[in-house]
Structure formats: C-alpha cells, structure tokens
Amino acid sequence: NAGVTQTPKFRVLKTGQSMTLLCAQDMNHEYMYWYRQDPGMGLRLIHYSVGEGTTAKGEVPDGYNVSRLKKQNFLLGLESAAPSQTSVYFCASSSLGGRGELFFGEGSRLTVL
Amino acid sequence: AQSVTQLGSHVSVSEGALVLLRCNYSSSVPPYLFWYVQYPNQGLQLLLKYTTGATLVKGINGFEAEFKKSETSFHLTKPSAHMSDAAEYFCAVSDEDNAGKSTFGDGTTLTVKP
Numbered sequence: 440n441a442g443v444t445q446t447p448k449f450r451v452l453k454t455g456q457s458m459t460l461l462c463a464q465d466m467n468h469e470y471m472y473w474y475r476q477d478p479g480m481g482l483r484l485i486h487y488s489v490g491e492g493t494t495a496k497g498e499v500p501d502g503y504n505v506s507r508l509k510k511q512n513f514l515l516g517l518e519s520a521a522p523s524q525t526s527v528y529f530c531a532s533s534s535l536g537g538r539g540e541l542f543f544g545e546g547s548r549l550t551v552l
Numbered sequence: 553a554q555s556v557t558q559l560g561s562h563v564s565v566s567e568g569a570l571v572l573l574r575c576n577y578s579s580s581v582p583p584y585l586f587w588y589v590q591y592p593n594q595g596l597q598l599l600l601k602y603t604t605g606a607t608l609v610k611g612i613n614g615f616e617a618e619f620k621k622s623e624t625s626f627h628l629t630k631p632s633a634h635m636s637d638a639a640e641y642f643c644a645v646s647d648e649d650n651a652g653k654s655t656f657g658d659g660t661t662l663t664v665k666p
Contacts, residue, residue: 443595470652479561481642481656482596489651497653529595536652537584538603541644543595 441465445530445544452520452551460515460547462530470533471513472497472541473505475526482529488513489536520551554579554645558657566665571615571630573660575643578624585626586644586654587617596642602626613637638664 443464452458462471469490474482484497486505494505502524504516513532517524527548531541559574577583584603588596600611607619613636617628626643640661646654 472653474656479658481556481658483656484653487651487653495651531596533652537646537648537654539652540586540598540601541588541596541652541654543588543597545595546593 443530443532443542443544445528445547447547448545449548450550452517452549454521454551456520457516457518458520458549459517460528460530460549462513462515462532462544464511464513464530464532464542466532466534466542467510468532468534468542469510470536471507472531472533473503473513473515474529474531475499476529476546477526485515485528517549520549522551525549525551554583554647554655556643556645556655556657558641558643558660560660561658562661562663564663564665565633567635568632571628571633571637571662573628573641573643573662575617575626575628575657576624577626577643577645579645579647581647581649583645583647585617585619586646587611587615587626587628588642588644590640590642590659592639599628599641633662633664635664635666638662 473485488507491510587599644654
C-alpha cells in the first residue's frame, strides 16, 4: 500500500538553484495539495489541484510553481531557491475534497543555503 | 475565511492521566473538523473527523472529540495517556465550499511522563 509517495526525501540546495519535488498517489484521488511545515506555524497551503490539468494558489504560493499533467502526480517546482524556502514539504491527497481526510506523504526536507 | 486556534503549544501529562488538547475554529459555513497526529519524521495521519451527524466522534487509539457549535470548539480527549501518545497533534478545518483546502492550527506537542 504505497498511498502518497514523495521524492526526494532530503535535498540541499544553494541559493538560486532550481528543483522539483514529485508527489505520486495511487488512490485515484482527484484533489492534491502541497503544504509546507515550519516550526510553530502548522501547515500552510502552497498550491492545490482539484483534478488533472488544474492548479490553484494557496496561502503561500510565491516562489513556487506546480503542475498536474497526470491525475496521479503533482509536481512542486522552485525556480530560484531562497533560504526562506528551507522547510519540510508535505504532499497530500483527498477523494472527497473538504469532507474527506487528507492522506499525507512522509515529507521532503529541503535546506537552502 | 477559516481559522484554527490550538490553545497550548506544549502539553505535558503523566502516563495514565487524562489528555485534553484544545481547538477552537472559525468558519463562515458549516465546518468539517479533523484531528491529525504526527510522529517524528513522519507525515500526518488522521485521528478522527467530524463532518455531520453525531457531535461526539471516536477515533483511533482511544481518542475522541466533541463538536460544540455554540463554543466553536473541537477539543480532543483521551481518558488515559500512554507513552506511545507522545507526538504532535494538529486540528484542522475545511468546508464544502473551499475545494477541500484545510486550514491547520499551529500544533500541540504532547509529552507523556512515565
């Protein structure tokens, strides 16, 4: 039972470098989300998708881009990484939108030097 | 707009004692409410949820929570703490009109003392 899988799990970047985080879910869920978790701040929504080919901005979208070309995958990109983007990133998916629980990946820890 | 306030960023209890983690929410439409638990270096997993119906909901590992609309609260309780309950707990709110976007509280770290 894979559920939600995130790759990579750890990454160190230098300021200005780019990278992509991949989220894959095998539950045929329509809804997918990217959150970032910082100490004492809970989880904040970066971007989300309500179905294949759709994306929308969340609470803290600046500096990030996303794509959902296939239903099972949701990619989060950083075009020019900044130290403020050092965080733990979580992908989640849901079948029922607001009514349903979120299924989370194990997280991707990103450090930007 | 939705918001969640978790009272107390750190709660410490003795093993066998009552666990009470507080959550208050704000929502302009009927809310869906969730409690998630996060163990170190892991993702979040669902403890319990309230969507409609019975206001007292039971979850995994002996936890339960009661939705009180008049108090806009959804406090999490467990009668007897176990060492394995030590973790971080997050309260979250979403609604039907919001594309499933959940708003999370800042989290409460539960410590269980032997």
